[in-house]
Amino acid sequence: MKTIEDLGDLAGQRVLVRSDLNVPIKDEVIGDDGRIRASLPTLVKLAKAGAKVIVTAHLGRPKGQPNPAYTLAPVAKRLGELLQPEGITVRFATDVTGDAAQTAVQDLDEGEVLLLENVRYDPREESKDEAERGALADELAALADVFVSDGFGVVHRKQASVYDVARKLPHAAGGLVLAEVDVLKKLTEDPARPYVVVLGGAKVSDKLAVIDNLLAKADKLLIGGGMVFTFLKAQGHEVGKSLLEEDQLDIVRGYLNEAGDKIVLPTDIVVAPEFKADSPATVVAADAIPADQLGLDIGPDSAKVFAAEVAAARTVFWNGPMGVFEMAAFAGGTKAVAQALTEVDGLSVVGGGDSAAAVRQLGFADDAFGHISTGGGASLEYLEGKELPGLAVLEED
Ligand SMILES: Nc1ncnc2c1ncn2[C@@H]1O[C@H](COP(=O)(O)OP(=O)(O)O)[C@@H](O)[C@H]1O
Numbered sequence: 001m002k003t004i005e006d007l008g009d010l011a012g013q014r015v016l017v018r019s020d021l022n023v024p025i026k027d028e029v030i031g032d033d034g035r036i037r038a039s040l041p042t043l044v045k046l047a048k049a050g051a052k053v054i055v056t057a058h059l060g061r062p063k064g065q066p067n068p069a070y071t072l073a074p075v076a077k078r079l080g081e082l083l084q085p086e087g088i089t090v091r092f093a094t095d096v097t098g099d100a101a102q103t104a105v106q107d108l109d110e111g112e113v114l115l116l117e118n119v120r121y122d123p124r125e126e127s128k129d130e131a132e133r134g135a136l137a138d139e140l141a142a143l144a145d146v147f148v149s150d151g152f153g154v155v156h157r158k159q160a161s162v163y164d165v166a167r168k169l170p171h172a173a174g175g176l177v178l179a180e181v182d183v184l185k186k187l188t189e190d191p192a193r194p195y196v197v198v199l200g201g202a203k204v205s206d207k208l209a210v211i212d213n214l215l216a217k218a219d220k221l222l223i224g225g226g227m228v229f230t231f232l233k234a235q236g237h238e239v240g241k242s243l244l245e246e247d248q249l250d251i252v253r254g255y256l257n258e259a260g261d262k263i264v265l266p267t268d269i270v271v272a273p274e275f276k277a278d279s280p281a282t283v284v285a286a287d288a289i290p291a292d293q294l295g296l297d298i299g300p301d302s303a304k305v306f307a308a309e310v311a312a313a314r315t316v317f318w319n320g321p322m323g324v325f326e327m328a329a330f331a332g333g334t335k336a337v338a339q340a341l342t343e344v345d346g347l348s349v350v351g352g353g354d355s356a357a358a359v360r361q362l363g364f365a366d367d368a369f370g371h372i373s374t375g376g377g378a379s380l381e382y383l384e385g386k387e388l389p390g391l392a393v394l395e396e397d
């Protein structure tokens with residue numbers, strides 16, 4: 001894979017960077033700016049080399065339409081604050097590749113950074129149609145001379161700003177992508193055993209898809225978060241109003257048959273009648289979730305079992321909070337697992353935007369873990385041994 005150094009002298013060049021700036025934002029306030037901070041070294045390096053740095057990124061899933069709830073404007077502001085000590089000015093374009101973006105690129109000076117509006121406002125970004133994605137990639141490519149892929153958290157997505165644009169411009173991997181791959185490689189090449197993978201979070205269908213391959217690689221797979229309920233239902237239990245992927249039940253039944261005791265499910269669940277911080281929480285057995293309640297965390301017994309499995313491992317990868325950690329009443333499982341990861345005698349890796357935010361919000365220091373990866377889904381697919389489109393394309397000429 002080419003690096004930024006291989007791109008030659010970048011002074012005066014327009015460099016398009018794909019970063020992953022997908023941070024938790026509520027009412028325009030950024031909850032955890034870890035991904036923005038992780039993007040800084042590459043941006044600083046390029047700006048200091050005299051490049052005109054144009055950043056494309058997404059926030060959330062606005063489904064191909066402009067939507068102020070998903071604007072990157074607060075991210076541009078934060079980026080500006082973080083780059084100010086470096087003397088680097090950050091500008092913001094209010095569209096993706098339109099008049100605003102084109103004018104802003106024309107006006108951009110060497111050593112400045114321009115962030116383009118949420119690339120997922122454009123429906124072509126995530127299109128399954130290669131020609132549609134290609135048309136957006138052409139527009140992005142027209143804004144720049146070279147492309148640097150630095151958004152590790154999106155390299156598993158075959159999307160215009162990640163994959164297609166790399167085929168239109170001379171390209172290189174940024175330092176963040178290279179550093180992430182370096183650590184994850186250690187987990188794929190003869191990991192010290194026991195090797196435990198902990199899965200949770202809310203992107204249930206994405207993560208159910210990785211289990212098949214992970215079962216062959218890991219010694220134990222601990223399942224928490226929103227994934228739990230599709231497993232419980234597949235075992236024949238009722239899950240009330242909890243997150244459920246009905247169309248995956250057969251697949252999950254297959255996993256349970258195949259896995260034996262490799263898959264560890266919670267035996268108790270914290271439930272509440274509503275998805276609200278002050279909704280009255282109770283602990284119930286995992287096979288007795290009331291019809292009018294939803295599961296929002298693994299229960300305290302399960303948290304102990306999960307923590308013991310993690311603490312006894314020599315290699316651990318964890319993606320996806322065990323519960324809705326953003327609300328104190330449902331943060332216990334995530335906290336217990338995070339604490340156990342800090343006690344691992346071996347390599348412990350936390351991956352994913354929300355998982356990284358969770359450990360910081362719960363008061364853990366970054367260096368309490370072997371590595372905090374900016375990518376959850378991307379890391380999991382890498383660990384599965386799958387070819388990631390956003391990495392494979394960088395190996396092409
Ligand atoms: N039981 C649950 N029901 C609904 N949402 C959940 C549940 N457990 C965890 N979550 C949510 O999952 C989200 C994170 O999921 P995800 O995006 O998959 O993780 P990551 O960003 O670390 O890859 C958090 O916002 C958390 O509130």
Ligand SMILES: O=C(OP(=O)(O)O)[C@H](O)COP(=O)(O)O
Binds near residue numbers: 020022157351354378
């Ligand atoms: O948050 C992200 O991934 P993650 O939740 O797997 O860590 C990335 O920004 C990718 O976002 P996506 O899963 O909407 O494509």
